[in-house]
Amino acid sequence: MTLLRIHLVVNGSAREVEVDSRRPLVHVLRDQLGLTGTRFGCLTGHCGACTVRLEGRAVKSCTILAASADGQRIETIEGVAHDGNLHPVQRAFWEHFGFQCGFCTPGMIMTALEVLAEHPHPDEATIREALAGNLCRCTGYQAIVDAILAAADVRVKDPSGGTVR
């Protein structure tokens, strides 16, 4: 096994970790950095449960080798809430029952953050298309879409309290 020493900035903290050169990022986040909020589902890039933000863009962390992320910034679901307060998108998922079993939720939220950053006032079709790479096997899509629409709405009404980064 070839070990590589890499440096990541995860949720604002510099982390140094030795990784197997073939290991996808999701395994390093979960098993070596203890950030188990990011799920691994399929390891084939289909389900989107492992979605994180790499240099600010939503990516599937099972389709990126940890080695390829050397020197880059990563945001996981653990970095979304601040000072114990849920992010407006998290709060909207809570309030609109945007999850059932919860397995897909972290990935859904990480993708939702990108949708809202790109489209401050998304319509339903925009949200549904943007979620094309995130599967919910409970089929709870309607409530997830409702939650993201509501999060956009909260942000419009209360920009100071609802900044979507």
Add this chain to the structure above:
Amino acid sequence: MSDVVYLAPRSLDDALAALRDLGSAATILAGGQDVVPLLNRGQLAPSHLLDICSLSALAAITDGRTLRSERVITIGALATHATIVRHPLIRRWVPLLSEAAGQIGGGVQVQNRGTIGGAVSAANPAYDLPACLVALDAVCVMTGAQGTRRVPAASYFIGPGRTARRPEELLMAFEVAPQATHSGSAYVKLRFTDGGYNIAGAACVLTVAADGICAKAALALSGVAEVPLRLRSVEAVLTGARITDDTLAGLAAAAFSSVDAPISDVMADGDYRRAMAGAMARQAVERASARALSGGEP
């Protein structure tokens, strides 16, 4: 899990030197959207991985001239699908690629990370961009120890997973002529969900004169044959014709019969793909024609 040597060259020269030494023992890794799932599943077990993501010069999109002074848009192999969707030069001059890149399956995550060079190198019959590059008469630029070589996209795809690139060469960029005036393009595909696999797709570029007569046509199919299928016979029928309902009905039938050996997989069998190819070709021509008449904007 077999061992693999991971290399991340910092310069093009280093990357080319590594490829010259390793040849086909190295798998080139760019955005990883095709390669990493294959590694995860054990379907690919190279001795070396050559991660070229640091070669940022290969991500550039530029507007320039060829040696023969023809204007050309050059798209670096590392340009991501998300960049191609948004880039002003592509949106204005090669709108077919922006439209197709925005329809790439797997969600925004795949578009953010996947690259045009990766999608082309995979030579997956279901992928969208190869047929577009063939319809655009794009040129694939490769560099190796022997220098730089340019191959038309139509000759680049040899079979599923097989391309004209030699093991010691790096796919650098694609060169495309900017869309001419009075032209329009469209990429239309059938898929069962927004993020799903391509069942059949059609890429079309048309030039339509003010009198409504089609002066030039290019049409290529994705998802139905082992390589992108250029429909020269259909193009010949369109050229010099007025695009009417009758023309469109005829071309759907002609596109259908141009597909000799449709591919089959768990998503759709060959007969269905062939039938849908005709419908997609018709829609692509109809949209490209309308766009040509309205000034070319998608």
